[in-house]
Amino acid sequence: MNINEIAELAGVSRATVSRYLNNGYVSNEKRDRISKVIEETGYMPSAQAQMLRTKKTGFIGVIIPKINSDSISRMVEGISDILSDKGYQLLLANTSNNSKEEIQYLKKLSSNHVDGIILIGTVLSKEHYKVMKQISVPLVVLAQHTSDYSCVYYDDYGAAKALTSEVMKNGSRPAYIGAVADDEAVGQQRLNGFLDACKDKGIMVDDDHCTNGAFRIENGFDSAEKLMKLDPTIDTMICATDKIAIGAMAYLKQAGYKVPEDVQIAGFGDSLISKVCDPKMSSIHFFYKTSGEEAANMLVDAIENSQSVRKEVKMGYQIVKVGSLR
Amino acid sequence: MNINEIAELAGVSRATVSRYLNNGYVSNEKRDRISKVIEETGYMPSAQAQMLRTKKTGFIGVIIPKINSDSISRMVEGISDILSDKGYQLLLANTSNNSKEEIQYLKKLSSNHVDGIILIGTVLSKEHYKVMKQISVPLVVLAQHTSDYSCVYYDDYGAAKALTSEVMKNGSRPAYIGAVADDEAVGQQRLNGFLDACKDKGIMVDDDHCTNGAFRIENGFDSAEKLMKLDPTIDTMICATDKIAIGAMAYLKQAGYKVPEDVQIAGFGDSLISKVCDPKMSSIHFFYKTSGEEAANMLVDAIENSQSVRKEVKMGYQIVKVGSLR
DNA sequence: TCATAATATGGTATCGATTTCAAGAAATGA
């Protein structure tokens, strides 16, 4: 079934059928005939031919570092809600934290398939920027700040500082279990917020009291072990993510420390696990879903509105203070 | 940049450029000239034009009930791994548990955009089957059994029965907190497995000891409350999912019951939360990621191999027995 | 050496829509 057959069956030209589909001038008489034929045949215009002709695909590429993550799936949820609402489809590209794949997808998607791209950022290298510069469709970066593109990011620094200040009301020997150091937002901003909050309190934190590692539970477990063996007087652990914090808590409990009496713990993300562990974990709530919606809206605006301008949106946070703090 | 300009710059016909792109006969001399021009211009063939001509989109539509779920994101992870490996892209359609949207997407995707569809199923209504029957591209159903299409599903019945038998070694007053009743796999199979295991032990479970509800923590909490108020002698709760079980555990603890001494609990999914709660929760491990890989492979086979036949794959399970059982 | 097969190339039709153009019919208004 193509537009020619429909035209023939309805006794009109294919141009008229096209006009019917696109709300152009069509007399009521022919309008009825066409709609009847389409009804009967179940005709749907070829999306490929439309794309070729109109240069619009109706697709938005979303590049994510991994799918099975609480924060990211919440972002994608927000993106998905807005996009389907606005008539776009979501083309998902999962890079499994592989920087090369990320660049591959940026190239591949931009060159053709999509009307716009949302990049959920982790590490933005020089090569990323080189490729991004060549991209011809609008691009929005989510979860990472950048001065070159529209972006939606979180106040990681502020959140880390506020959380640390809160926690350190009842602590004096802090340590930090970090994630990937190259990650500007999670790796650096959170660490800086932690350090500055400590500094404000007159505490200088040694380098060896701040670790780095993967976004994994094991990292929390191993790092906590390393830290406590290095310095058993540590009484506070700020962890870059809830998952890492869960790992740290597991080690501490196993090693016979009491949480929060001996060591208090806090994480980031306000994820489900932070609420079901024992004691419940203090954390930072970021508005992941909302930020996804925000990014999607910005992108659609950039696509549909030619004089749309670059924007930076910094999302706020909320401290969630529960059992893992004294 | 299109194929004509490349052809002109290289001093060949566009047919030759096309052959170059598709590994047809091209002399080394022209091959070099073309590759040089493509290198210089950064030309990428229009995916739209290729789709129109070849009738292959390179897209697989994946319809999911919700994105922010541990089990589903693991399935999608598996799907994504295989598909990107085989050169397909993943077109994600999130229905937010909305049956109408699901049917919308089935229609929309099949009519054009994609080479195949994976439907992560929840409730398969008559209307679903009606629409599915009209679909022209291969379809694989994941997470739900169906006799009409290739499917990958879990041994929900067997798992529930085995888990219940195990748990009931040290219990005598069981109850069941279920999820959506219309969901064949999670709603019915798991319940039946539970009931049959009880029956095998000579225990008849009253209807009012089996509840239904949403896939949410709150359901677990509320149902546990209802059940314990109805019958304080209940000593065992089998919950349709880990999330529901977490809710039940939360109620029990809050109401002063000891877990597992007073009431033992088990869930399904072997999710992260089941491992970080206190006590750790006994659960069923399903091979979600592997099942996603399986479904993706089946679909790709159906697309690329014309004599491919319908298959049913029932995935096994593993009992994870930890602290929440006596 | 001659028939056949393999390699190489370009011209042209085609996929299925939209868009411009030209032109006729109907409605409007001065």
Next chain:
DNA sequence: TCATTTCTTGAAATCGATACCATATTATGA
């Protein structure tokens, strides 16, 4: 009434690739 605008229509060009066909050249083998 006649000029002008607003509807209405179909023919033909176009988007950017691939596929078939015809044809020319080179290799192979009996």
